Amino acid sequence: MSTETNTSTAPHSAGHFGRFGGRFVPEALVAALDELTAVYTEAMADVEFTDELSRLLMQYAGRPSLLYDARRLSVELGARVLLKREDLNHTGAHKINNVLGQALLTRRMGKRRIIAETGAGQHGVAAATAAALFDLECTVYMGELDTQRQALNVARMRLLGATVVPVTTGSRTLKDAMNEAFRDWVSTVEHTHYVIGSVGGPHPFPTMVRDFQRVIGAETRQQAQRLLGKLPDAVCACVGGGSNAIGIFYDFLSDTDVALYGFEAGGDGVNTRRHAAAITGGSSGVLHGARSFVLQDADGQTRESHSISAGLDYPGIGPEHAWLHETGRVRYEAVTDEQAMQALQLLCRTEGIIPAIESAHALAGVRSIAPELTLRLGRTPVVVVNLSGRGDKDMETAASWFNLVSESPADRP
Amino acid sequence: MSVREVFASAAAEHRSALIGYLPVGFPNVAESIAAMRTMVAAGADIVEVGVPYSDPVIDGPTIQSAVEIALRAGTRVRDVFAAVEAIAEAGATPMVMSYWNPIERYGVAEFARALSFSGGAGLITPDLLPEEATEWIAASDKYQLDRVFLVAPSSTQARLVSTAAACRGFVYAASVMGATGARDQLSNAAPALARRVRAVTDLPVGVGLGVSNGKQAAQVASYADGVIVGSALVSCLLDASDRDSGQQALHELVVDLAEGVRARP
Ligand SMILES: Cc1ncc(COP(=O)(O)O)c(C=O)c1O
Numbered sequence: 001m002s003t004e005t006n007t008s009t010a011p012h013s014a015g016h017f018g019r020f021g022g023r024f025v026p027e028a029l030v031a032a033l034d035e036l037t038a039v040y041t042e043a044m045a046d047v048e049f050t051d052e053l054s055r056l057l058m059q060y061a062g063r064p065s066l067l068y069d070a071r072r073l074s075v076e077l078g079a080r081v082l083l084k085r086e087d088l089n090h091t092g093a094h095k096i097n098n099v100l101g102q103a104l105l106t107r108r109m110g111k112r113r114i115i116a117e118t119g120a121g122q123h124g125v126a127a128a129t130a131a132a133l134f135d136l137e138c139t140v141y142m143g144e145l146d147t148q149r150q151a152l153n154v155a156r157m158r159l160l161g162a163t164v165v166p167v168t169t170g171s172r173t174l175k176d177a178m179n180e181a182f183r184d185w186v187s188t189v190e191h192t193h194y195v196i197g198s199v200g201g202p203h204p205f206p207t208m209v210r211d212f213q214r215v216i217g218a219e220t221r222q223q224a225q226r227l228l229g230k231l232p233d234a235v236c237a238c239v240g241g242g243s244n245a246i247g248i249f250y251d252f253l254s255d256t257d258v259a260l261y262g263f264e265a266g267g268d269g270v271n272t273r274r275h276a277a278a279i280t281g282g283s284s285g286v287l288h289g290a291r292s293f294v295l296q297d298a299d300g301q302t303r304e305s306h307s308i309s310a311g312l313d314y315p316g317i318g319p320e321h322a323w324l325h326e327t328g329r330v331r332y333e334a335v336t337d338e339q340a341m342q343a344l345q346l347l348c349r350t351e352g353i354i355p356a357i358e359s360a361h362a363l364a365g366v367r368s369i370a371p372e373l374t375l376r377l378g379r380t381p382v383v384v385v386n387l388s389g390r391g392d393k394d395m396e397t398a399a400s401w402f403n404l405v406s407e408s409p410a411d412r413p
Numbered sequence: 414m415s416v417r418e419v420f421a422s423a424a425a426e427h428r429s430a431l432i433g434y435l436p437v438g439f440p441n442v443a444e445s446i447a448a449m450r451t452m453v454a455a456g457a458d459i460v461e462v463g464v465p466y467s468d469p470v471i472d473g474p475t476i477q478s479a480v481e482i483a484l485r486a487g488t489r490v491r492d493v494f495a496a497v498e499a500i501a502e503a504g505a506t507p508m509v510m511s512y513w514n515p516i517e518r519y520g521v522a523e524f525a526r527a528l529s530f531s532g533g534a535g536l537i538t539p540d541l542l543p544e545e546a547t548e549w550i551a552a553s554d555k556y557q558l559d560r561v562f563l564v565a566p567s568s569t570q571a572r573l574v575s576t577a578a579a580c581r582g583f584v585y586a587a588s589v590m591g592a593t594g595a596r597d598q599l600s601n602a603a604p605a606l607a608r609r610v611r612a613v614t615d616l617p618v619g620v621g622l623g624v625s626n627g628k629q630a631a632q633v634a635s636y637a638d639g640v641i642v643g644s645a646l647v648s649c650l651l652d653a654s655d656r657d658s659g660q661q662a663l664h665e666l667v668v669d670l671a672e673g674v675r676a677r678p
Binding site for chain 2: 014022023024025026027028029030031032034169170175179182183186187189285286287288291294296298299300301302
């Protein structure tokens with residue numbers, strides 16, 4: 001490892017990770033961000049708060065999630081693959097870990113309404129769920145394109161009592177949903193908390209959301225020790241905004257023998273314009289309140305992203321990932337739509353588990369890193385994959401990708 | 414005239430300064446510059462040239478639409494400099510208003526240099542806080558540009574003090590908690606905010622967000638050194654059926670606003 005590698009994990013002053021992070025927001029939001037920082041810091045030091053969060057995670061969300069030894073999949077991928085089953089959490093993804101924490105903070109701040117942006121709809125569903133549980137008003141902003149490709153989750157949110165607002169501006173995906181959520185927040189900040197769903201946005205969100213997702217890595221570390229008597233050789237996760245990835249990476253950051261890999265959405269390929277790989281195919285810039293890596297043109301206009309996976313279809317990435325990329329501690333690579341869909345099918349056929357398309361990117365990544373890990377270690381590597389969510393929401397996309405629904409005219413309604 | 418001179422001469426005339434915003438490139442670069450000239454001819458003291466940005470999170474539907482049209486027309490960041498030159502030539506004081514990423518991408522020092530060389534007086538930065546602005550503060554010092562940060566009704570006393578101290582030219586009081594857009598009712602938080610700013614700085618206070626006619630301008634002028642108008646001006650062009658009627662509506666509105674800032678109640 002290079003001498004520049006810095007595995008120190010604390011963000012620098014005021015939410016900076018090296019030159020990344022910070023706050024690029026209108027002054028109108030600063031008071032709310034300061035309040036959130038203070039309430040969050042105080043809550044994390046309050047045993048009553050942390051006990052209540054632990055209780056919710058266990059009794060409501062179903063933690064700890066399993067670490068599953070996927071034997072048949074392992075044969076296919078050339079590595080011993082352990083799946084961290086975040087897909088088994090209540091609501092079907094890791095997003096609930098963060099939302100429960102922020103819902104408790106919302107109550108602590110005395111606010112009565114939450115808003116959220118969502119791409120795949122998993123964060124929106126988690127927010128709607130917590131709003132029902134905590135008796136909060138809830139509005140979820142979702143790009144119109146995503147309301148179509150993740151229609152099941154729109155119905156779930158509405159059934160749970162949330163208002164879902166389809167956003168028709170720009171690329172009609174996650175980026176535009178986040179713009180709209182910020183506009184809402186600027187005018188409602190007095191009584192509304194914006195539950196950001198990933199490790200992006202202005203300080204304290206990247207740090208706070210990471211801390212709420214750390215439970216994934218903390219459990220994985222213990223479970224791996226128990227199962228293997230040692231740590232795994234590598235940990236893999238898909239990266240949209242980066243919350244499931246930082247959540248599973250964080251407790252391994254100082255274990256320098258554990259290789260960490262983040263897989264971005266490569267869409268049609270990073271060499272095309274149709275991808276969502278902010279680190280692999282982007283450059284340093286400011287978007288949605290923080291400096292990080294962004295897909296942008298020569299004028300700093302955000303470029304539209306593309307991914308078959310709505311949850312990864314975002315032109316930015318959380319600032320701590322930008323920093324972990326620059327320090328070299330985590331390697332970021334892109335996985336195409338095609339590779340992800342193949343991996344999705346492979347997991348279905350070998351293990352009987354239907355993953356979210358997001359998570360399938362991490363599975364596909366194992367195939368590309370297994371040979372070099374094997375070569376370096378001189379044996380079959382042990383690789384943990386964060387299976388961040390389940391695939392029910394993706395059935396329509398999968399059905400049309402794999403041609404699962406009969407096309408014969410006689411079968412049409 | 415420098416920004417400081419604009420405010421000083423307005424004060425000498427016992428009126429407020431009129432500050433009008435339009436994005437460059439809407440509906441195209443040439444027409445936007447013509448519209449800015451119209452504003453100057455009708456009595457705007459300072460023209461804020463907006464840099465179109467793909468993700469204008471603080472702007473309401475009116476400015477969003479205009480900026481989207483500008484970007485679709487192929488407007489580039491460098492087009493602001495032509496607008497700045499034209500405004501200076503027409504006899505008003507040009508400033509630029511931009512979200513931070515286009516400036517950072519252009520290169521902060523390079524942007525400052527080009528702005529200064531084209532006759533720009535300074536830059537208004539709605540999503541840049543002074544604590545993130547080290548590079549811009551250095552560049553604006555080097556090229557003697559004014560730098561205007563925003564304060565809001567939710568700003569604490571400590572932040573009012575530190576933000577005003579980082580400003581040069583004037584302090585921008587964004588008086589409504591919310592995205593930009595013309596409003597029927599002006600913010601009742603505005604007078605209090607203007608008063609709080611005055612208590613911590615000798616710089617002039619510009620009040621913005623929501624003003625749409627001369628009557629409202631007069632109201633704001635009763636407690637602010639500068640009246641800032643944006644969305645209502647954009648609407649003149651956006652709602653017009655053709656180019657000439659848009660320019661005429663814009664001219665009429667600016668005349669009305671200019672009378673307003675001279676008619677403090
Ligand atoms: C199952 C699943 N995994 C991953 C993501 C991507 O988000 P992040 O990178 O923050 O984990 C999403 C987002 O919607 C998701 O639903």
